[in-house]
Amino acid sequence: MVKLIKYLVIIAVISVAGIFAWKYFFGKSEINVLKNRIYSLASEASKKPGESLPSAIMHAKTVEKFFTDPCQVDVGTHMFSGQYSQVQIGANSIRYRYMFQKVTFTVHDLEVTLTGNDTAKAFLTAELNGLTKSGQSVSAFRELECTLVNRDGKWLVSKVAINKIIEK
Amino acid sequence: MESFKKLLITYFRCWTPHSGKSFSDSARDFCVPSFNGAFLVRLITIIIVGFLVFNYLLRPCYIKGGSMQPTYPSLGFNFCWRGKYWFKKPKRGDIVIIKFTRNVLLLKRIVGLPGETVEFRDGKLYINGKPLPEPYVKNECDWNMPPRTVKPGHYYAIGDNRSMSINKHKFGQFRKQRLYGGPLW
Structure with a gap:
């Protein structure tokens, strides 16, 4: 009897842990949807070596659909700051794809918080690793703050800002 | 034997x-x-x-750089104890490890808490307009920095070594989510 109770307790603990793990990793909560959206954007923005032009155009068209029209880009006093339409984002995407032989965007330390029913903020560290057509390897990290809005059931990035990790 | x-x-x-x-x-x-x-x-x-x-739990860290001298030497090895702030908030004077990039961590000392103002006048650190006693700082400096308020959810951290120019020392406020832990020793 004691053995049976012991087995039942073990099964109960494993089941509860399994349910939590399943919810945490595969649950369809809004936070997970948003996280997957950011990871998908990074994946679409990456370029594999030997990418064909039709494939590049297809990826660029997919990338532009992740953003609102227009989208605010705020990178301090940099010349790239300003508002970008979806078409401009797509065109810039094609331009940087042309510059690189291969490029990988990786997202680290992604934190998503819902700020309203249809708005959310994402803090992440974006890592870019690429090899230019001239053979120069490029590696950069940026701490990004993205504002996302829900438009017709789809989460779109409406603002991207570069944050300083440590600011005097 | x-x-x-x-x-x-x-x-x-x-x-x-x-x-x-x-x-x-x-x-x-x-x-x-x-x-x-x-x-x-x-x-x-x-x-x-x-x-x-x-x-x-215990992330091995290789210390490179002298921003925390003489408390920590410019070259050394330590472990980052990730659980240090799981159940408590950081307080002034704590030595913390901040996640800077994927593989780079910063070792600094917390001097300012959320909502406080931090200022340097002739090398002396002022918190909310009052000078902060810093027995761990062994080098004199001439740093000047106008007062700035630590944002909510942020902490202000500075290294113990102030012998270099203010522009060459990496310090400032960071989001509490960036707090990675504390050194094991």
Whole structure:
């Protein structure tokens, strides 16, 4: 009897842990949807070596659909700051794809918080690793703050800002 | 010598209890284990536990740079204890490790808490307009920085070594989510 109770307790603990793990990793909560959206954007923005032009155009068209029209880009006093339409984002995407032989965007330390029913903020560290057509390897990290809005059931990035990790 | 040998024998007998093996056989089994199921389980357990401990609890860190001298030398090794702030908030004077990039961590000391103003006047640090006693700072400096307020959910951290120019020292406020832990020693 004691053995049976012991087995039942073990099964109960494993089941509860399994349910939590399943919810945490595969649950369809809004936070997970948003996280997957950011990871998908990074994946679409990456370029594999030997990418064909039709494939590049297809990826660029997919990338532009992740953003609102227009989208605010705020990178301090940099010349790239300003508002970008979806078409401009797509065109810039094609331009940087042309510059690189291969490029990988990786997202680290992604934190998503819902700020309203249809708005959310994402803090992440974006890592870019690429090899230019001239053979120069490029590696950069940026701490990004993205504002996302829900438009017709789809989460779109409406603002991207570069944050300083440590600011005097 | 005899007592040491006895200790070894006891140890290896404990390792293989009631096996009836001689000391040399037990020692050989320990040093050159046979590749059986039990060995595989032990190996996998060690790998998993090692991975979890050294990734999520005690992250090995190589200290490079002298921003925390003389408290920490410019070259050294330490572990980042990730659990230091799981159940408590950082307080002024705590030495913390901040996640800077994927593989780069910053070792700094917290001087300003959320909502406080931080200022440097002729090398002296002022918090909310009052000078902060800093016995850990051994180098005189002439830093000047106008007052700035620490944002909510942020902490202000500076290194102990102020001998370099203010522009060359990496310090400032950071989000509390960037707090990675504290040095083990």
